[in-house]
Amino acid sequence: MSVTNSVKLPRVAKGKRPSFFSDPGVDQLYSITLELAAELSVALERIDTLERLLDQQALLSRDDIEAYRPDASVEAERAARRDAYLQRVFRILEQDPGNRDSGGNG
Amino acid sequence: MAARRHQMFPCANHDERAAQQFLTALRQQLSGWGAPGARAIFEARVAPEVAAREQRPPRDRHDIRRLMTRDPYYQFWSALQRRSQELLWETTLDPVERQLTELIQTYRELGPENPQRLGSLLLDPELPIPRYHTAADIHLQPGGYHTDFCAEDVAAGALYDSALPIYAPGALGPENDALGRMLLAHFRTVDPEARPERILDMGAGIGNSTLPWARAFPAAEVHAIDVGAPCLRYGHGRAESLGVAVHFSQQNAEATSFAAGSFDLVVSHIMLHETSAQALPNILRESFRLLKPGGWCLHMDIPRGGDPFEQFMYEWETYNSNENFSSYMTDADLPALARAAGFSSNSVHMGRIRPFQGADDTLYSANAPGYPVLVASKPAVGKSVAA
Numbered sequence: 001m002s003v004t005n006s007v008k009l010p011r012v013a014k015g016k017r018p019s020f021f022s023d024p025g026v027d028q029l030y031s032i033t034l035e036l037a038a039e040l041s042v043a044l045e046r047i048d049t050l051e052r053l054l055d056q057q058a059l060l061s062r063d064d065i066e067a068y069r070p071d072a073s074v075e076a077e078r079a080a081r082r083d084a085y086l087q088r089v090f091r092i093l094e095q096d097p098g099n100r101d102s103g104g105n106g
Numbered sequence: 107m108a109a110r111r112h113q114m115f116p117c118a119n120h121d122e123r124a125a126q127q128f129l130t131a132l133r134q135q136l137s138g139w140g141a142p143g144a145r146a147i148f149e150a151r152v153a154p155e156v157a158a159r160e161q162r163p164p165r166d167r168h169d170i171r172r173l174m175t176r177d178p179y180y181q182f183w184s185a186l187q188r189r190s191q192e193l194l195w196e197t198t199l200d201p202v203e204r205q206l207t208e209l210i211q212t213y214r215e216l217g218p219e220n221p222q223r224l225g226s227l228l229l230d231p232e233l234p235i236p237r238y239h240t241a242a243d244i245h246l247q248p249g250g251y252h253t254d255f256c257a258e259d260v261a262a263g264a265l266y267d268s269a270l271p272i273y274a275p276g277a278l279g280p281e282n283d284a285l286g287r288m289l290l291a292h293f294r295t296v297d298p299e300a301r302p303e304r305i306l307d308m309g310a311g312i313g314n315s316t317l318p319w320a321r322a323f324p325a326a327e328v329h330a331i332d333v334g335a336p337c338l339r340y341g342h343g344r345a346e347s348l349g350v351a352v353h354f355s356q357q358n359a360e361a362t363s364f365a366a367g368s369f370d371l372v373v374s375h376i377m378l379h380e381t382s383a384q385a386l387p388n389i390l391r392e393s394f395r396l397l398k399p400g401g402w403c404l405h406m407d408i409p410r411g412g413d414p415f416e417q418f419m420y421e422w423e424t425y426n427s428n429e430n431f432s433s434y435m436t437d438a439d440l441p442a443l444a445r446a447a448g449f450s451s452n453s454v455h456m457g458r459i460r461p462f463q464g465a466d467d468t469l470y471s472a473n474a475p476g477y478p479v480l481v482a483s484k485p486a487v488g489k490s491v492a493a
Contacts, residue, residue, distance in 0.1 A: 007203065007206050007255055007256045007259075007261075008203070008255075009199050009202065009203045009206075009248065009249070009255055009261055010248040010249060010255075011195070011196060011199060011248060012248055013192070013195070013242070013243035013246035013247060013248050013428065014241075014242050014243045014248075014249075014250070015241070015242030015243055015246070015428045016242075017188075018184075018188065018425060018426050020175075020181040020182075020184045020185045020188070021181055021185070026185075027185055030182070030185040030186065030189065031185070031189045031192075034132075034186060034189045034190075034193070037128075037132075038125060038128050038129070038132075038193065041124065041125075041128035042121050042124040042125050042128065045120075045121075045124035045127075045128075046120065046121060046124065049120065065120055066119060066120055068120065078127070079127075079131070082127065082128060082131040083131060083135075086131055086132060086135045087135075
């Protein structure tokens with residue numbers, strides 16, 4: 001039996017997708033927004049890697065980026081930055097959710 | 107991500123790792139403020155409204171669900187939680203797909219082509235996959251546990267193994283084996299003297315919870331069954347890579363090919379809620395049939411929540427992550443089902459397993475009630491079971 005690297009795995013699970021809002025477009029918008037947030041986080045991480053490598057050496061190759069492995073202290077810095085980033089994105093919802101109606105944004 | 111744990115574990119590249127770490131952080135945020143926020147909303151807004159309008163408090167988890175699904179905060183949180191569950195697979199699919207050929211080759215070298223292998227693998231391509239796996243993909247994992255996308259596929263196992271540390275960060279340990287270690291610790295309190303010679307793990311998947319049993323009882327012959335071939339192949343290679351002897355076979359826990367009375371111990375780890383109302387009694391009957399006199403079965407399942415609101419939150423995955431049978435388990439009387447399966451009244455009880463420190467018990471509540479476990483023993487021959 002042969003196997004190849006061309007196997008494509010499906011990205012969508014079988015089963016009905018629930019709708020959380022009366023307008024399905026809102027569900028889609030949430031998904032898209034989250035995707036953007038994820039992409040930005042990945043991009044920021046890559047920039048961070050680039051900057052750190054540029055600090056270390058004058059010449060830079062793509063292999064260098066792939067080979068870069070953060071040590072524990074860099075991991076900790078990145079984890080803190082990720083948390084802060086997420087808190088910014090969700091700031092409006094973190095404000096006392098029990099009082100959202102009175103806050104004028106519910 | 108942590109360092110590569112064993113030879114079957116897929117490697118993520120720079121950006122894949124960053125995406126997985128983003129998702130890990132996102133899920134921690136969603137459980138950190140999202141779930142407590144939902145309770146705050148319920149107590150501050152939803153419950154008072156229904157009390158004022160209908161002159162009564164919300165009745166039960168179904169009533170709470172009806173009310174909460176109209177709430178904008180809960181809608182928001184659910185939409186993100188659902189999307190994060192989909193991203194769980196999207197961020198693990200990329201590295202698995204890219205390395206699939208190499209992963210299959212590694213499985214072959216560790217498993218079927220390895221003359222020194224410690225365990226074994228027996229697949230049954232004719233085994234019917236039960237409807238509770240084919241109707242919808244549990245946890246939203248595309249293809250579920252059972253679908254082969256190519257010859258000798260291991261993708262489903264690789265996905266499951268790499269998704270677990272993102273789903274429950276830090277909760278299951280570097281080998282994703284904390285559930286097995288927790289149930290093992292509970293078993294030692296139930297029967298400290300037990301030295302089982304043959305152990306069966308039902309619905310074992312990739313065998314991540316099986317390995318602690320094999321390590322704890324090195325003289326025992328340990329079997330792991332599951333209906334999903336790609337998980338079993340992956341699990342076989344994984345166990346060999348970790349140097350643990352486990353005999354994997356593709357079987358349905360409702361009706362196995364093992365002889366009656368052939369095991370001292372039958373266990374399962376959060377499997378029951380992924381079966382069905384029809385399958386559950388069959389699995390308990392099969393557990394009874396397989397046990398030797400004096401043997402034990404321990405079926406551990408997921409927490410169901412302490413109060414109606416917590417029950418409602420625990421059922422989020424029933425309605426939004428294709429754990430379609432899970433809600434039934436909230437009301438199921440497992441000891442009664444065990445008695446109906448042949449176990450005698452005084453040999454059955456429900457235990458409660460406190461999660462290890464660091465286990466993700468805080469997902470919905472700091473006071474989560476722990477994992478329920480059905481404990482049942484088959485009376486020893488010629489010995490009264492009366493205590």
